[in-house]
Amino acid sequence: MNTVTVVDTISRKEFYTEFVNKNKPVLIKNQTKDWAARELWGPDYFKKPEWNLNMATKSGDVSKGNRERVKLSDYIDNLMTYEEAKKAGNNPSKPAYLHDVPLFNLLPDLTKDIEPFPLELFPKWYWNNYQNYIQFFMGGSDSVTPLHFDTLCTHNMFFQMVGSKKFILIEAEQKDLCYVEGWRWSKIDASNPDYSKFPNAHKLNIQEVIVEGGDILYMPPGMLHQVHGLSFSISFNIDWHTSKSAASGVMSKFKGAPWKNMYYNWLVFMGVALKIPSKYLFPYYKSYLNYVS
Ligand SMILES: O=C(O)CCC(=O)C(=O)O
Numbered sequence: 144m145n146t147v148t149v150v151d152t153i154s155r156k157e158f159y160t161e162f163v164n165k166n167k168p169v170l171i172k173n174q175t176k177d178w179a180a181r182e183l184w185g186p187d188y189f190k191k192p193e194w195n196l197n198m199a200t201k202s203g204d205v206s207k208g209n210r211e212r213v214k215l216s217d218y219i220d221n222l223m224t225y226e227e228a229k230k231a232g233n234n235p236s237k238p239a240y241l242h243d244v245p246l247f248n249l250l251p252d253l254t255k256d257i258e259p260f261p262l263e264l265f266p267k268w269y270w271n272n273y274q275n276y277i278q279f280f281m282g283g284s285d286s287v288t289p290l291h292f293d294t295l296c297t298h299n300m301f302f303q304m305v306g307s308k309k310f311i312l313i314e315a316e317q318k319d320l321c322y323v324e325g326w327r328w329s330k331i332d333a334s335n336p337d338y339s340k341f342p343n344a345h346k347l348n349i350q351e352v353i354v355e356g357g358d359i360l361y362m363p364p365g366m367l368h369q370v371h372g373l374s375f376s377i378s379f380n381i382d383w384h385t386s387k388s389a390a391s392g393v394m395s396k397f398k399g400a401p402w403k404n405m406y407y408n409w410l411v412f413m414g415v416a417l418k419i420p421s422k423y424l425f426p427y428y429k430s431y432l433n434y435v436s
């Protein structure tokens with residue numbers, strides 16, 4: 144079993160030479176230590192009346208995407224009731240998961256809580272209005288995102304803010320051993336593989352890493368991941384491309400990716416490789432943020 148490298152903070156140079164260019168994940172512990180969010184964020188903070196929007200949450204298996212629209216404050220109350228019932232030793236039914244929503248587009252005020260943002264770790268194309276690319280997660284202990292890779296074959300920068308999660312990771316090279324259905328969801332439960340149904344799982348090199356409040360986890364393109372909430376949890380991520388990953392994203396059409404992916408990957412390629420500013424491309428890209436979830 145490989146272990147994920149852990150660093151305290153990281154410079155742009157080390158990040159690209161040691162991790163991005165080598166397709167290796169890394170856990171960065173302290174890059175976000177000056178963020179106000181580290182102190183402020185928690186269930187109560189997100190219950191501000193002016194932020195009480197209707198949110199699409201997912202019930203059941205998130206890969207199936209059954210949506211329920213609820214007010215953010217009702218969603219949070221329900222999560223808290225669940226956590227208390229669990230603590231009391233009861234067996235409450237699993238709450239929905241606020242999963243992959245473009246919250247910073249809806250509540251741009253949140254941006255000031257996550258500054259200084261480590262823009263240097265991203266390609267320049269993302270520097271302008273970086274918050275537009277953020278997808279937000281809030282869930283309970285026992286939230287699960289089944290094993291998959293991210294649809295556009297982007298790099299993923301995952302920010303854990305409150306509580307902790309376990310990531311189970313499998314390198315992109317082992318995708319063909321993962322019984323992937325459709326384009327990107329694996330049939331294997333990586334936390335407890337059924338080897339009689341999925342014998343190739345014996346050959347998998349499965350890595351695990353726990354992310355805690357303040358951590359950033361970087362995952363390279365195509366890396367498979369299954370994610371378990373270990374407590375009440377708030378997180379967000381940015382899916383992002385370099386010229387190289389955008390070009391292979393475009394080519395992924397020939398490996399079975401949906402047509403829509405070709406469109407979004409091509410758009411980002413025009414940005415990161417052909418340097419067309421994001422203000423011209425983002426209006427066309429924006430629908431990706433709902434498509435991905
Ligand atoms: O945190 C989760 O439950 C899922 C995260 C994930 O799949 C991602 O960041 O791409």
Ligand SMILES: [Fe+2]
Pocket residue numbers: 291292293368
């Ligand atoms: Fe993912």
